Every structure is written in C-alpha cells, then in structure tokens.
Amino acid sequence: KTVGIVGCPFSGGQPKEGVDEGPIKMIEYGLIDQLVEMGWSVEFDGHHKFTEFRPAEDPNIGKLKKPRYVSRVTKAVAESVESHLKKGHLALTLGGDHSLALGTVSGTFAAYPDACLIWIDAHADINTPESTESGNLHGCPVSFLLAVDGLINEEITEFSWLKPRLRPDRLVYIGLRDVDPPEKEILKKYGIKAFSMYHVDKYGIGKVVEMALDAVNPDRDRPIHLSFDVDGLDPTVAPSTGTPVRGGLTFREGHYICEAINETGLLVSVDIMEVNPTLEDEVSVFETVTVGCSLVRCCLGESLL
Ligand SMILES: CN[C@](CCCC[B-](O)(O)O)(CCN1CCCCC1)C(=O)O
Ligand SMILES: [Mn+2]
Ligand SMILES: [Mn+2]
Ligand SMILES: [Mn+2]
Numbered sequence: 001k002t003v004g005i006v007g008c009p010f011s012g013g014q015p016k017e018g019v020d021e022g023p024i025k026m027i028e029y030g031l032i033d034q035l036v037e038m039g040w041s042v043e044f045d046g047h048h049k050f051t052e053f054r055p056a057e058d059p060n061i062g063k064l065k066k067p068r069y070v071s072r073v074t075k076a077v078a079e080s081v082e083s084h085l086k087k088g089h090l091a092l093t094l095g096g097d098h099s100l101a102l103g104t105v106s107g108t109f110a111a112y113p114d115a116c117l118i119w120i121d122a123h124a125d126i127n128t129p130e131s132t133e134s135g136n137l138h139g140c141p142v143s144f145l146l147a148v149d150g151l152i153n154e155e156i157t158e159f160s161w162l163k164p165r166l167r168p169d170r171l172v173y174i175g176l177r178d179v180d181p182p183e184k185e186i187l188k189k190y191g192i193k194a195f196s197m198y199h200v201d202k203y204g205i206g207k208v209v210e211m212a213l214d215a216v217n218p219d220r221d222r223p224i225h226l227s228f229d230v231d232g233l234d235p236t237v238a239p240s241t242g243t244p245v246r247g248g249l250t251f252r253e254g255h256y257i258c259e260a261i262n263e264t265g266l267l268v269s270v271d272i273m274e275v276n277p278t279l280e281d282e283v284s285v286f287e288t289v290t291v292g293c294s295l296v297r298c299c300l301g302e303s304l305l
Contacts, residue, residue, distance in 0.1 A: 001039075001040060001041070001090070002040070002041045002042070002043055002087075002088070002089040002090070003035060003040050003041075003042055003043070003089060003090045003091075003092050003300065004043045004044075004080075004084030004087070004089040004090070004091050004092065005027075005031075005032070005042060005043065005044040005092050005093075005094065006048070006077060006080045006081055006084070006091060006092065006093040006094070006104075007023040007024070007027065007044065007046065007047030007048060007094050008023055008047070008048055008050070008073075008077060008093055008094060008095050008096035008100050009021065009022070009023050009024055009047050009048065009050065009096060010048075010050050010073050010095065010096040010097065010099075010100060011096070011097055012050075012054075012066045012069040012070050012073060012097070012099065012137070013066070013070055013097040013098060013099025013100070013136060013137040013138035013141075014097045014099070014136045014137075014138040014139075014242055014243075015065075015136060016242045016276060016279070017278060018276045018277065018278030018279060019095070019096060019097050019242055019274060019275070019276040020050075020096060021276070021277050021278060022094065022095055022096055022273075022274070022275035022276060022277060022289075022292070023047055023094035023095065023096060023275075024047060025275070025277040025285070025289045026094050026272070026275065026289055026292050026293055026296075027044075027047075027094070029289050029290060029293055030293075031094075031293045031296060032044060034293060034296075034297055035296070035297070035300060038297065038300060038301060038302060040300060043084070043089060048073075048076065048077070048080070050073045050076075053069060053072040053073050053076065054069050055068045055069060055072070060135060061129070061156060061158060062129050062130070062135075063129065063132055063133075063134075063135035064129050064132070064135055064137060064140075064156075065135040065136060065137065066137070067137070067156070067158045067159075068158055070099050070102070070137045071102075071158045071159050071161070073100070073103070074099065074100060074102035074103035074106070074162075075103065075161045075162075076103070077093065077100055077102075077103025077104060077107065078102075078103040078104070078106040078107040078110065078161075078162075079107065080103075080107065081093060081103065081104050081106075081107025081108060081111075081269060082106075082107040082108075082110045082111050085107065085108065085111035085112065085268060085269065086111050090267065090268060090269070090270070090300070091104070091107065091108070091268065091269040091270070092269075092270050092272075092296060092299075092300075093269075093270070093271045093272070093273075094272055094275075094292075095271060095272065095273035095274060095275070096273060096274075097138040097242070097273065097274055098121070098125055098138040098141060098227075098229050098271075098273045098274055099136075099137040099138040099140070099141055100141075100271065100273065101125070101141040101142075101145070101227050101271060101273070102137075102141045102144055102145065102159070102162060104225070104227065104269060104271045105117060105141070105145050105166060105225060105227065106145065106162055106163070106165070107269070108223075108225040108268065108269040109165035109166060109225075110163075110165070111268075112223040112225075112268055112269075113165060114222050114223065115170070115222060115223040115224065115225050115268065115269075116170040116171070116172070116216035116217050116222045116223075116224055116225070117166060117170060117171045117172070117216070117224075117225045117227065118172055118174065118212060118216070118224060118225070118226050118227070118257075118261065119142070119171065119172070119173045119174070119227050119229075120173075120174050120175050120226070120227070120228045120229060120232040120249075120254070120257060121173065121175055121176065121227075121228075121229040121231065121232045122175060122176065122177050122178045122229070122231045122232055122243070122244075122245040122248055123139065123176070123178050123179065123229070123231070123243065123245075124142065124173060124176060124179045124180075124183045124186075124187060124194070125138065125139055125140065125141050125142050125229075126140070126142040126143050126146075126183045126186050126187065126192075127139045127140045127143060127180060127182065127183055128140065128143045128151050128152060128182070128186075129152065129153070129156060130153075131143075131180070131182035131183070131186075133180065138274075139180075142166075142171070143186070144159055144162055144164065145162070145164055145165075145166040146164055146166050146167075146168060146171075146190070147164040147165055147166055147167055148164075148168060148190055151186070152164075168190040168191060168192050169191070169193075169215075169216065170216050170222075171192055171193070171216065172192075172193040172194070172195070172212045172215050172216045173192070173193070173194040173195060173196075174195045174200070174208060174209070174212055174232070174249075174257060175195075175196070175197060175200070175232035175233075175248060175249050176194055176195070176196040176197070177196055177197045177245055177247055177248065178243075178245045179196075193212065193215040193216065195208045195211065195212055197247055197248065197249075199211075200249065200253065205249075205252075205253040205256050205257065206256070206260070209256070209257055209260045209261070210260075213264065217264075217266065220264055220266065221266075222266065223266055223267075223268040223269075224261060224264065224266045224267045224268060224269075225268065225269040225270075225271075226257075226258070226261055226267060226269070226270045226271070226299065227270075227271040227273065228254075228257075228258070228270065228271060228272050228273065228295060229241075229273045229274045230272065230273065230274050230275055230288065230291065230292060230295075231243055231244055231245060231248070231274050232248060232249055232254065233248050233249045233250075233251070233254045233291065234246070234247065234248035234249060234250060235248065237249070237250065237251045237254065237287070237291060238254075238275075238287070238288045238291050238292075239279070239280075239284035239287060239288055240275065240276050240277055240278075240279045240280070240284045240285050240287070240288035240289070241274045241275065241276055241279070241288065242274060242276050242279070243274075251291070254291070254295060255294065255295065255298045258295050258296075258298035258299040259298045259303065261299065262298060262299055262300065262301050267299060270296065270299045272292050272295055272296055275288055275289060275292045276288075277289055
C-alpha cells in the first residue's frame with residue numbers, strides 16, 4: 001500500500017506568516033520514516049513550490065483576499081490529489097492553511113464521486129464571498145465545494161475550474177465551537193450534519209464518530225475524505241495554529257477519530273491543516289508538529305496495542 005504525500009507550503013488563505021512551513025516541519029520531524037516503519041511505501045516528490053503561482057497583482061474580489069493565488073494553488077493541489085488517487089494510492093495532503101481543501105476535496109471527488117467528507121475543525125469554513133467578514137479564504141472552502149444553488153454567485157470566475165461535487169448529505173463536522181451566524185444559517189438551510197463540542201461532551205467521541213459515519217456513510221461502503229484542521233484540537237494540545245479556540249478536542253479524542261476512521265478501511269484521502277510552526281515558542285511548535293505526525297500515523301493504521 002502506497003501513500004502519496006502532497007506537501008503544500010501555502011498560507012494564502014489567511015493572513016498569518018508561517019503556516020506554509022507546516023508541511024516542511026512535519027517532514028523534517030521524520031514523518032516519512034515513521035510511515036515506512038509502519039510498512040507503507042511512500043511517494044513524495046518534494047513540496048510544491050507555490051510561490052511561483054503567486055500573481056503579480058491579486059486585488060480583492062469583493063471581500064475575498066488573494067483569490068487568484070488561492071485559485072491557482074488549489075487547482076494544482078486538486079490535480080495532484082486526483083493523480084495519486086487514480087493510481088490507487090492514499091492521498092495525504094500536508095498544509096498549509098485550510099483553503100487548500102478547495103483542492104484536496106475537489107481532487108478526491110474527481111477520483112471518487114461517491115465519497116463522503118468528514119471535517120474536523122473548531123470552525124465550519126463555510127462562509128460565502130458575501131458572508132465572510134475576514135475575506136480570508138480558509139474560512140470559506142466548503143461553500144465553494146457544495147453542489148447546491150444560491151451559495152456562490154457565478155460572477156466569481158476565478159474558481160471556474162472547481163466543479164462542486166459535494167452533496168450536503170455527504171458532509172459531516174466534528175469539533176465545531178466557533179461558527180459565524182451566517183454559517184449557522186447555511187448549516188441549517190442545507191441540513192448539514194454537525195457534531196459540536198456539545199455533542200462530544202454529551203455522547204462521548206466514540207458515539208459521535210459512529211453517528212457521524214451513520215449520517216454520511218450508513219452502509220460503510222463510501223470512500224472517506226478526512227479533512228483535519230488541527231485547531232479542532234484544544235489549544236493546549238495543538239497551540240501552534242492561526243485561529244485557536246478554547247474548549248476543543250483532547251489529544252485522545254483527536255487520535256480516536258483517526259483510529260476509528262482507519263478502522264473502517266474506507267479512508268482514501270487525508271488533510272492535516274493549519275499547523276503553523278512559527279507560533280509562538282519551541283515547546284508549542286514541537287507539540288503541534290508531533291501531534292500532526294501522530295494523527296497521520298493513526299489515520300494510516302498505527303494502533304496502541
Ligand atoms: C469562523 N470564521 C472565521 C475563521 C475561519 C477559520 C478558518 B480555519 O480553516 O482555521 O478553520 C472567523 C470570522 N470571525 C473573526 C472574528 C470576528 C467575527 C468573525 C473566518 O475568518 O471566516
Ligand atoms: Mn501516487
Ligand atoms: Mn479549517
Ligand atoms: Mn479552524
């Protein structure tokens with residue numbers, strides 16, 4: 001079994017420096033050797049050089065910041081992910097900010113139209129070009145990916161390469177605790193399944209993961225794309241990330257999600273996003289980068305016994 005690593009040193013979907021170093025640090029910390037040690041053959045032809053994609057001019061489109069840069073980069077990511085998947089490999093995308101999911105999820109659904117998407121995050125990342133307050137595209141990817149009418153106005157031709165293939169009933173969230181009011185409306189309007197930290201507290205992570213799978217993969221026969229924003233974890237567990245929110249998933253809850261999804265045997269594509277190894281001190285950086293690497297190992301079959 002082969003895992004194709006898509007290294008994405010990219011920060012264009014948000015304003016903080018440093019998140020582009022996330023993939024570089026995870027590889028530097030020995031992730032490839034760890035996976036080889038586990039029996040995986042690893043295909044990694046180096047990190048993408050996205051700086052070459054940066055346009056000279058990239059004025060805002062409405063409120064959206066760096067739309068052209070994000071569009072070009074995520075189109076390339078979609079192609080990389082799709083090509084790994086079409087060769088029968090598991091795709092592992094290392095971010096980089098979460099706008100990269102515009103590419104990873106597009107790539108997965110191009111290869112596996114019948115897939116479902118499990119989104120681990122403090123945030124829903126479902127703002128539209130109209131509803132976003134920040135204009136940061138890492139807060140928007142899901143709205144572009146959903147195959148529904150009325151979310152993205154056609155005027156935004158920048159993302160015309162993106163064919164929305166994600167049905168609302170194939171998306172489920174775990175870990176939400178910082179959702180903007182317009183995002184709450186969108187979740188309700190499309191009946192999107194969302195397990196917040198309230199549900200994690202109420203039912204426990206084991207039951208929440210089971211309910212999440214029942215919602216989007218009732219017969220356990222659909223390929224799974226797991227998009228894991230490390231800010232879904234509590235900031236005491238993953239401090240080095242751009243938009244930390246208290247009251248998140250414990251170290252074990254985060255790893256349990258990966259272990260349980262590995263156990264389904266249906267995982268085809270994983271993103272580990274928003275690791276920013278420049279925030280703030282070296283202990284925080286060490287903790288966050290090593291958590292990113294251990295989440296990957298749990299997705300790929302590492303078990304405690
Ligand atoms: C909740 N939405 C935010 C954060 C998006 C985080 C993206 B992720 O990839 O890290 O999950 C925040 C918007 N708020 C900022 C403070 C004022 C109210 C709006 C946004 O910028 O859209
Ligand atoms: Mn490959
Ligand atoms: Mn996110
Ligand atoms: Mn987030």
